Amino acid sequence: MAEPLLRMRDIKKQFYGNYVLKGVNLDVYPGEIHALLGENGAGKSTLMNVLFGMPVIKETGGFEGTILWDGQPMSITSPRQAVDLGIGMVHQEFMLLPGFTVAENIKLGREPLRDTLLTRWLGTRLSRVDQDKMRTDARAALDRLEVSLDEWAPVAGMPVGYKQFVEIAREIDKTNVRLLVLDEPTAVLTESEAELLLQAMQRLAAKGISILFITHRLDEVKAVANRITVLRDGEVAGLLDAEKASLVEMAQLMVGRKIEAADLPPRTKPLSGEDMLTINNLEVDMPGERVNGLNLTIKRGEILGIGGLAGHGKIGIANGIMGLYSAQGSVYLNKDKMPLGNSLWALRHGLAFVSEDRRGVGLLLDEPISINIILTAMQAQGKFLRHLPGNIQMRNDREIEKFAREMISALDIRCTGPHQLARRLSGGNQQKVCIARAMALEPDLLFVSEPTRGIDVGAKRLVLDQLVKINREQGVTVVITSSELAELRQVADRVAIIYGGKLAGILPPTASDAEFGLLMAGKGKEAVGL
Amino acid sequence: MMSNLRHLTRNIGIPRLIIFAFIAGLLILAAVTGLQVKDLLSDSLVRIGMNGILVLSLVPAIQGGLGMNFGLPLGVICGLLGSVTAVELNLRGWAGFSAAIGFSIPIAIVAGLVYARLLEQVKGQEMMVGTYIGFSSVAGMCIAWLLLPFKSPSMIWAVGGEGLRTTISLGDHYGKLLNEFLKFPLGGITIPTGLLLFFLFCCALWYMFSRTRTGMALRTAGSNELYAVSSGIDVRHMRSLSVVLSTVLAAIGIVVYSQSYGFIQLYMGPLLMAFPAIAAILLGGASVQKASVSNVILGTILFQTMLTIALPVTSSVIEGDISEVARVIISNGLILYALTRPTGGN
Numbered sequence: 001m002a003e004p005l006l007r008m009r010d011i012k013k014q015f016y017g018n019y020v021l022k023g024v025n026l027d028v029y030p031g032e033i034h035a036l037l038g039e040n041g042a043g044k045s046t047l048m049n050v051l052f053g054m055p056v057i058k059e060t061g062g063f064e065g066t067i068l069w070d071g072q073p074m075s076i077t078s079p080r081q082a083v084d085l086g087i088g089m090v091h092q093e094f095m096l097l098p099g100f101t102v103a104e105n106i107k108l109g110r111e112p113l114r115d116t117l118l119t120r121w122l123g124t125r126l127s128r129v130d131q132d133k134m135r136t137d138a139r140a141a142l143d144r145l146e147v148s149l150d151e152w153a154p155v156a157g158m159p160v161g162y163k164q165f166v167e168i169a170r171e172i173d174k175t176n177v178r179l180l181v182l183d184e185p186t187a188v189l190t191e192s193e194a195e196l197l198l199q200a201m202q203r204l205a206a207k208g209i210s211i212l213f214i215t216h217r218l219d220e221v222k223a224v225a226n227r228i229t230v231l232r233d234g235e236v237a238g239l240l241d242a243e244k245a246s247l248v249e250m251a252q253l254m255v256g257r258k259i260e261a262a263d264l265p266p267r268t269k270p271l272s273g274e275d276m277l278t279i280n281n282l283e284v285d286m287p288g289e290r291v292n293g294l295n296l297t298i299k300r301g302e303i304l305g306i307g308g309l310a311g312h313g314k315i316g317i318a319n320g321i322m323g324l325y326s327a328q329g330s331v332y333l334n335k336d337k338m339p340l341g342n343s344l345w346a347l348r349h350g351l352a353f354v355s356e357d358r359r360g361v362g363l364l365l366d367e368p369i370s371i372n373i374i375l376t377a378m379q380a381q382g383k384f385l386r387h388l389p390g391n392i393q394m395r396n397d398r399e400i401e402k403f404a405r406e407m408i409s410a411l412d413i414r415c416t417g418p419h420q421l422a423r424r425l426s427g428g429n430q431q432k433v434c435i436a437r438a439m440a441l442e443p444d445l446l447f448v449s450e451p452t453r454g455i456d457v458g459a460k461r462l463v464l465d466q467l468v469k470i471n472r473e474q475g476v477t478v479v480i481t482s483s484e485l486a487e488l489r490q491v492a493d494r495v496a497i498i499y500g501g502k503l504a505g506i507l508p509p510t511a512s513d514a515e516f517g518l519l520m521a522g523k524g525k526e527a528v529g530l
Numbered sequence: 531m532m533s534n535l536r537h538l539t540r541n542i543g544i545p546r547l548i549i550f551a552f553i554a555g556l557l558i559l560a561a562v563t564g565l566q567v568k569d570l571l572s573d574s575l576v577r578i579g580m581n582g583i584l585v586l587s588l589v590p591a592i593q594g595g596l597g598m599n600f601g602l603p604l605g606v607i608c609g610l611l612g613s614v615t616a617v618e619l620n621l622r623g624w625a626g627f628s629a630a631i632g633f634s635i636p637i638a639i640v641a642g643l644v645y646a647r648l649l650e651q652v653k654g655q656e657m658m659v660g661t662y663i664g665f666s667s668v669a670g671m672c673i674a675w676l677l678l679p680f681k682s683p684s685m686i687w688a689v690g691g692e693g694l695r696t697t698i699s700l701g702d703h704y705g706k707l708l709n710e711f712l713k714f715p716l717g718g719i720t721i722p723t724g725l726l727l728f729f730l731f732c733c734a735l736w737y738m739f740s741r742t743r744t745g746m747a748l749r750t751a752g753s754n755e756l757y758a759v760s761s762g763i764d765v766r767h768m769r770s771l772s773v774v775l776s777t778v779l780a781a782i783g784i785v786v787y788s789q790s791y792g793f794i795q796l797y798m799g800p801l802l803m804a805f806p807a808i809a810a811i812l813l814g815g816a817s818v819q820k821a822s823v824s825n826v827i828l829g830t831i832l833f834q835t836m837l838t839i840a841l842p843v844t845s846s847v848i849e850g851d852i853s854e855v856a857r858v859i860i861s862n863g864l865i866l867y868a869l870t871r872p873t874g875g876n
Contacts (some may be wrong), residue, residue, distance in 0.1 A: 018732075245818050324759060324760055343760055343761070343762045344762030347761070355756075355760065357756070360756050361754075361756040361757060362757070362762050363754075363757065364754050364757055365754055366753060366820070375750060375757075376760070376761035376762070378743060379743065379747050379761045379762055380761055380762040382743070392742060393743040393744055394738075394741055395742070395746060416804065529809070
């Protein structure tokens with residue numbers, strides 16, 4: 001085989017002493033479609049940032065290791081340089097100007113110019129854009145992709161699939177492009193659009209352009225890639241030949257992680273198996289975490305884990321049920337149909353929610369801990385109030401303080417006292433305040449989203465233990481949504497995996513890595529015969 | 531002792547300590563140049579009581595998350611309507627004063643509701659839109675003052691004229707009513723007891739309200755809308771409540787202001803009412819997002835005392851009147867400064 005076009009050797013990158021890349025090797029050959037697989041946080045984006053010389057890498061102390069381009073050692077220090085070398089990047093979010101035509105978008109910043117009368121004195125800034133050349137160039141780029149897209153059509157209102165093609169056409173129009181990086185290009189596409197894209201990728205590769213393809217969808221990888229690098233926790237978990245690799249193997253490499261043996265306290269009485277919350281065909285309009293026809297039943301007394309990759313809608317579920325984002329569908333609490341989009345109803349019927357957006361939804365940063373804890377219970381359920389004549393409801397400071405102190409000691413919130421401002425607490429302690437806020441509601445069903453995001457390891461353990469304790473001692477049904485599958489598998493009775501806004505499947509926490517991996521990548525059990 | 535002092539310094543804030551020092555300096559200067567310091571202090575007390583409620587009227591809007599209520603003139607107009615109605619009915623003394631407030635409140639509630647609906651359409655730009663609502667309502671009322679069917683000879687233009695005068699004397703209706711109530715001299719300084727008590731009473735009322743369930747909901751809606759929604763609070767309702775309360779307080783504020791001044795000022799009178807009030811509350815340590823009753827009291831005292839004393843002192847020292855210019859520079863400069871730092875002071 002020929003020399004690799006790109007060779008990344010022993011790439012290490014640390015953020016403040018924390019290694020997110022621990023010696024990654026990656027080779028891409030000319031004309032190869034190379035897939036880069038990995039969970040959220042495996043290090044894929046950091047690796048691409050290194051390749052592109054993104055400023056964020058330099059600002060945080062640079063990286064270790066070497067990059068060979070065409071056999072030559074190369075230090076890529078800016079995205080500009082990466083582009084000059086012939087590396088093109090298609091981003092997950094489209095960077096297109098909606099009011100401009102396809103051709104204008106493709107040639108944006110590189111418009112062919114034609115001299116005008118004023119150019120001689122005032123320079124190229126007053127040159128005219130050569131419309132004809134722009135169109136022919138754009139047409140040529142689109143033809144290389146073999147898509148029948150009108151180059152003079154405006155981008156606004158186009159289906160996302162077409163926009164994706166415009167993005168790619170823009171990259172390959174750069175005459176020197178030799179390596180194209182596609183960051184989850186099919187994430188937003190429908191199946192037929194994705195199919196077209198994959199075909200276009202193969203055509204480009206046949207013309208000698210190398211493609212580095214980042215994705216979560218295992219079947220796509222299998223369909224188009226030549227080789228696959230699987231990243232896990234900043235290391236290369238495996239380098240596979242796409243033809244020989246099986247989906248199960250890929251999934252296993254992607255998820256595989258030792259599960260800590262967790263000592264969960266036993267239940268005093270066994271689960272009744274009774275349905276508590278029945279969700280039918282739920283749709284939640286939460287940007288970036290859309291839920292799209294979800295069916296799920298939550299059973300009384302259990303801890304249900306909800307997992308899945310970022311952007312697949314697991315976060316949207318609790319937000320939709322609690323009325324923070326608009327939702328459609330039918331949700332039954334016991335036998336009552338819930339009015340969706342009504343937080344007050346949910347709060348008054350024993351539901352509580354610890355949001356993933358701790359500082360945004362979870363806390364009043366400039367109010368004391370005590371107020372943070374009691375305010376929702378006060379407003380929604382009328383607790384912590386003193387009733388004066390004339391139906392005047394004053395806050396009851398004594399009760400507030402007493403309850404806050406109880407919570408501070410029960411949850412071990414490290415603070416100077418109930419009057420400390422929430423802003424001054426560490427992330428872990430803020431999370432405990434959020435949990436205390438939910439506890440003040442005395443819920444029957446508690447939704448907790450990303451309970452351990454952004455808090456240190458010790459505090460993570462405490463928060464999870466606390467959730468288990470609430471479940472065991474008070475019989476609260478707990479639904480934990482988390483990006484960290486390992487922690488769900490530690491504490492949950494069942495783990496539901498969400499894919500594409502729908503339920504992909506429910507597994508016991510003891511299920512194998514491969515089973516979890518396949519569900520997260522959108523492959524049901526039946527697909528691989530497990 | 532040292533730590534107590536430091537704690538106090540931090541609570542009051544350096545800017546306010548500087549102003550205190552400035553006022554003290556002015557007082558000394560006044561004494562040196564032979565001005566009547568006691569008279570100056572008496573005047574300051576009157577001006578504090580006179581303007582205090584207008585400053586307080588900003589608090590509901592700030593706590594409700596709408597920022598500074600630049601639409602304050604709207605509330606002022608409601609108060610003026612109430613006042614002229616009371617004069618028209620020839621009510622005098624306490625009856626006149628209570629009637630003026632009593633007529634103002636329902637008018638302010640209606641105007642506040644309309645104002646709140648408008649602001650709901652322009653969420654995020656309340657301050658700018660508020661300014662224009664204030665200005666345009668003043669302009670609109672300039673026509674209305676001429677056309678409204680008031681008949682009382684003490685208010686309409688003399689010699690068979692129609693429409694209300696620009697300045698209406700309250701002298702024999704309820705002028706200086708609060709100022710004179712229980713007033714007493716204290717070491718040469720006159721204390722306008724009634725006026726100050728009424729101001730403090732309004733402050734106390736607001737303080738009580740902010741501790742009720744509704745008051746806390748209002749503040750939550752203003753400080754973190756998402757938290758409020760997730761607590762089942764109707765944010766829209768709270769925002770409109772805060773606008774209505776702000777407008778009502780502004781209406782009461784102008785009634786108190788007019789009685790103390792002795793005149794009702796119509797037409798362009800309310801136009802610039804918002805600016806000194808905003809400067810005062812900012813000086814008291816409030817920000818666009820946060821304000822409390824203590825900011826109001828402290829800010830009013832500092833701002834009004836400064837203006838009252840600076841005026842005669844500068845004119846006697848510089849021998850020329852630049853005080854009005856200084857006042858405009860100081861009050862608008864303060865607003866500009868505070869608005870460019872959205873996080874606010876201490």
